[in-house]
Amino acid sequence: MTASGPGSAVVVGAGLIGTSVALALRAVGTQVWLSDADPAAEQLAADMGAGESVRAAGQAGGPADIAVLAMPPAAVAPELAAAQQRGVARCYTDVASVKQLPLAAARALGCDLTSFVPGHPLSGRERSGPAAARADLFLGRPWVICPVEENSAAAVTAVAALAQACGGQPVLLSAADHDRYVALVSHVPHLVAAAVAAGLEHAPPEALQLAGQGIRDVTRIAAGSPDMWAQILSANAGPVGELLAEVARELDAAAAGLGVLAGGNDDARKVLTDLLERGRAGVGRLPGKRGGPAPEYAMVQVVIPDRPGELARLFQVVGAAGVNIEDVDIEHSPGLPVGVAELWVRPESVDAVTGVLAAGGWPVRR
Template sequence: MKLGTVLVLGTGLVGTSIGLALRQRGVTVLLADRDLGAVRLAREMGAGQEWHSGDPVDLAVVAVPPAHVATELRGLQQRDTARFYTDVASVKVRPLARAAELGCDLGSYLASHPMAGREKAGPGAARADLFLGRPWALCPTEETLPGTRAAVLELIELCGANPVEVSAEEHDEAVAVVSHAPHVAASAVAARLAEAPEAALGLAGQGVRDVTRVAGGDPGLWLGILSGNAAPVAAVLEAVSRDLAEAATALRALAGGDESAGPEVTQLLKRGVAGHGRIPGKHGGPAARYGVVQVVIGDRPGQLARLFQVCEEVGVNVEDVRLEHAPGLPLGLAELSVQPDAAPVLARALHERGWQVPETP
């Protein structure tokens, strides 16, 4: 089907990003939120126009916290707001069960969830490209009508995401492993920094920034997400806790001179390497192995542009880039991930053009 008009109910990060993505594809987007200030900001960003009840809508996207999905869906359906409905909450089982309890029409509703987000919240953090190439779960039930499925698939395509069909139960167990429990674990690590001495913070490098990045998320928002998926998240955290407790015990033994405890720690580290290696690459499938070229870069305008210009000149595609700033200095280190055979070519070209290229260990 062809979506002409879409209502986005909830103008937070995800809802506003959907509006921005759809507007780029020529879809008429109507916006609604209990927070009129959020609607105004989303509108000013170009995500759509304010919705007035009675406007005809092809698809309504419910972009609210999991606990409110079913009640908002019921209200929209009672007003016959749209032909089809979906939601984008990060929990599926409980909202679906509650929708059934409230008597919602499950034929015109298909639960979905884009696996994309940021540690920042609100419409001001929204981006039109937030979903490009990202998985977007859809969880059909026996009641789901073909037209509903087609409408949600059209939404996913317009946003540039990749549809992945799973059951609601599979979805919630999966996100507990890849999203919800990791957020709690990152928060636990970051919490150790709250009372850390200044000397420790002064030594903070990229590693701790990588591990704790998502811990900057809104606690209230995340409490709602975790509450909605509490049992699967608890199961993952219990498994992680066992690993950490065993590692702590082994390290205590090592501290006491018992060298036989070393292999237990090594085994956990090896399992971590194996798990990390299973994270899909940017095009899906197995994670690719890249060569890394490190370049010292000045903290001033135009430096990244110059760096990428060299890459273009020698025909090297940059698969990924990471920046690490040097505390107290007006420079940093750019790490360019490229195909392994391209790494020496790029390193040599940069060195010849006057860039400082440290040897990668």
């Protein structure tokens, strides 16, 4: 659903996130004022159609419905204090990747917390700056909102509506939970990716030419801006440090196990298998990913000719036998006249399904 946006908004900070918020708001008809410490960034965002440059206009209009502070975590509170002083908007949010630090700083600076609702859209790219901005950056992505006790209900509602107007899914969390969760799913992976990538810095070209999709995927996020990430990680130092120390311990134990294995003692293999199995289980918990077969189903593989109607015929035969297919995958090597259908069924149905398929002339493997 596309929600209606605020009537007017001020976006402070015309980087990737700020300009993307502005573009998304413009798309739902919000009047947007843009400002950035860098006049060229502010003007580029305006030229892209993200709103009106405050600098070019001389001045924003009266208080806007909402102000979005799009800047690194440590910059949020001082900017909030200044903006509230000038009465820039009726309510305020930020989009920084860390939530406890800006909130604590805002309290310390005596900001008005009835109107400031911290937020964090979980979207990003390796690129930064207004040129990389996209109106659809937040589409279908979580947008965390961390209401605090002092917040007015109106301010919380306005920030949730902003998130929806940008296409995001509002998720309510405490600032402490948010910071621990992003440490786990974003900040620690970033540092780990950087550590693996750092090992490539002086690698021989002959080694790099062997690189495949695996290491490209593992290291992709390490291409992000070191300055920006140092700011984010520093602002969430406690939770990130604790979790990262755990990962370092895991890897150190695995390295020690490998040392024992290299010495010819095979007993140490268990530490590897254990880590690999927990890793596979962890990947399987990521929403929208299948982490290996669901344990309650069994798989039957059937070779099928690659022509229209074959799959329908197969489903028909299996259905007629009273067997419910819980899930299906098709594997097909390009250029081959056949594919392999993988049918997931209840274990008690394996005999029945194998029987009817074999009787129907399909090569089948349980």
